[in-house]
Amino acid sequence: AQSVAQPEDQVNVAEGNPLTVKCTYSVSGNPYLFWYVQYPNRGLQFLLKYITGDNLVKGSYGFEAEFNKSQTSFHLKKPSALVSDSALYFCAVRDIRAGYSTLTFGKGTMLLVSP
Amino acid sequence: EPEVTQTPSHQVTQMGQEVILRCVPISNHLYFYWYRQILGQKVEFLVSFYNNEISEKSEIFDDQFSVERPDGSNFTLKIRSTKLEDSAMYFCASSEDQVGNQPQHFGDGTRLSIL
Numbered sequence: 001a002q003s004v005a006q007p008e009d010q011v012n013v014a015e016g017n018p019l020t021v022k023c024t025y026s027v028s029g030n031p032y033l034f035w036y037v038q039y040p041n042r043g044l045q046f047l048l049k050y051i052t053g054d055n056l057v058k059g060s061y062g063f064e065a066e067f068n069k070s071q072t073s074f075h076l077k078k079p080s081a082l083v084s085d086s087a088l089y090f091c092a093v094r095d096i097r098a099g100y101s102t103l104t105f106g107k108g109t110m111l112l113v114s115p
Numbered sequence: 116e117p118e119v120t121q122t123p124s125h126q127v128t129q130m131g132q133e134v135i136l137r138c139v140p141i142s143n144h145l146y147f148y149w150y151r152q153i154l155g156q157k158v159e160f161l162v163s164f165y166n167n168e169i170s171e172k173s174e175i176f177d178d179q180f181s182v183e184r185p186d187g188s189n190f191t192l193k194i195r196s197t198k199l200e201d202s203a204m205y206f207c208a209s210s211e212d213q214v215g216n217q218p219q220h221f222g223d224g225t226r227l228s229i230l
Contacts (some may be wrong), residue, residue, distance in 0.1 A: 043221035094215035101215040
């Protein structure tokens with residue numbers, strides 16, 4: 001079965017500093033990887049995905065993620081954090097069940113950006 | 116931008132009662148999903164639905180659960196006899212394709228509280 005691991009429960013960063021939220025994956029076959037963000041009392045919002053192509057993927061709100069096949073990682077990054085980036089971030093991998101695509105999520109990482 | 120909408124935002128139900136959670140997926144999407152998130156835990160796949168039938172379901176989706184697309188717009192999740200452990204946030208999602216090339220779009224969720 002596919003799985004993702006987010007080793008950090010929480011990441012703290014000061015506004016203006018670069019941020020990284022870590023994700024590693026375990027899949028059979030080619031990975032389809034996603035990052036979602038969840039603000040309080042809201043659903044999951046899609047940030048970016050890696051399917052194929054360039055290892056550096058750019059997404060919404062200035063976020064990007066780097067796919068590293070040898071390290072089986074897909075870390076989320078942003079060059080300069082904003083207080084408004086504070087939220088819960090989920091890494092996810094496509095899981096094919098009976099030929100249909102579903103998502104398997106990591107446990108989430110809370111990002112706290114301080115002013 | 117089109118959104119997935121879910122109603123109600125919060126549902127309080129007595130244990131043993133039936134509950135129906137409602138979702139309106141994005142209009143041109145063909146694949147529909149339900150996920151749940153128990154407080155403080157990760158998002159878990161429940162069921163996927165396509166062409167008026169379940170395409171895949173998880174171990175969580177037992178005989179107490181059912182899904183239906185009663186008309187051209189709504190997608191519902193029914194829990195026949197609720198248990199305390201059904202208390203969670205339930206998220207509906209939809210996508211254009213089933214292979215994962217297009218992201219799943221999530222609603223804001225229904226918070227289900229079983230008393």
